[in-house]
Amino acid sequence: VKQRITKLIKSSKLGSGVLNRPFTVGVEGNIGSGKTTFLEHFKNHEDVHISAEPVDRWRNLNGHNLLGLLYQDPQKWSFTFQSYVQLTMLQNHLNKIEKPVNLMERSIFSARYCFVEKLSRDGILSPPSVAVIDSWFHWITTKMNVDVDLIVYLRTSPEVVYQRILKRNRPEEISISLDYIKSLHELHEDWLYHKRLHKCPAPVLIVDADLDKTKIKKEYQRWEPNILNKKF
Ligand code: DGT
Structure with a gap:
């Protein structure tokens, strides 16, 4: 048993x-x-430990608002932004967590499969830039332990989230269009619902996230045992 455990540890990423x-x-x-x-x-x-998305770090890297720059001039800044997103997501995956459950907001996978994919298809990220991001992505996902055990997909309609984005009125996001949201929706659907194009890193739990805040609590409670790994 000891030998097998040692082997397992040595072979781990x-x-x-x-x-x-x-x-x-x-x-x-x-x-x-x-x-x-x-x-x-x-x-x-x-x-539960919560690993929130590092948006604050994207908004202030040594005084630079990379998220703001991305929306102002995507052609110029998307490579810089996606490189930093990939790094901060990797850091989130590797954080040492003391609790039994780690809930992570997004992952290195959605950055690649949804956002980089969109920028690449639109010709905003050039093929050489995508190739560099992909080399890193491939190395990270094969050599580092960025494994995920479950994905919770908060499934929405583009029109609903677009209204929410308008309502919350984040300064960086004022240039977001309904078309952009629709494309991101399709990319999430392809990846997590239809399971085509990209490999799904874990089983997917689909939650109806069009529901408003009061009703969605019930939905969360319904899935709580699965999310907390208490369903045997
Ligand atoms: P929530 O709580 O579901 O409303 O989540 P949000 O909208 O605060 O978080 P998220 O990750 O969907 O987006 C935060 C902002 O960062 C949003 O303007 C989209 C942008 N964003 C997040 N990840 C990426 C990425 O990998 N690439 C690009 N281009 N933008 C990203």
Whole structure:
């Protein structure tokens, strides 16, 4: 048994060891789909660590607002932005977590399969830039432990999230169009609902996230045992 455990540890990817890795849940969904509200619901649970998306770091890297630059001039800044997103997502995946469950807002996978994919298809990220991001992505996902055990897909309609984005009125996001949201929706659907184009890194739990805040609590409670890995 000891030999097998040693072998298992040696063969495990860099980062956290296989034996002490928490049950890791990636929370995915379109912009404005309610990922933050979802995480809020679980934040006081004693078994749960929340790995929030590093948007604040994207807004201030040594005084540079990379998120703002991205929306102002995507042609110029998307490579810079996606490179930094990939790094900060990797850091989130590798954080040492003491609790049994790690709820992560997005993942290195949605950055690649939804956002980089969109920028690439639109010709905003040039093929050489995508090739560099992909080399990193491939190396990271094969050599580092960025494994996810479950994906919660907060599934929405583009029109609903677009209204939410208008309502919350983040300064960086005023240039977001309904068309952009529709394309991101399709990319999430292809990846997590139809399961085509890209490999799905974990089983997917689909939550109807068009529901408003009061009704969606019930939906969260319904799925709580699965999300907290307590369904045997
Ligand atoms: P929520 O709570 O579901 O409303 O979540 P949001 O909308 O706060 O979080 P998210 O990740 O959908 O988006 C935050 C902002 O960052 C939004 O303007 C989209 C942008 N964003 C996030 N990840 C990426 C990425 O990898 N590439 C690009 N281009 N933008 C990204």
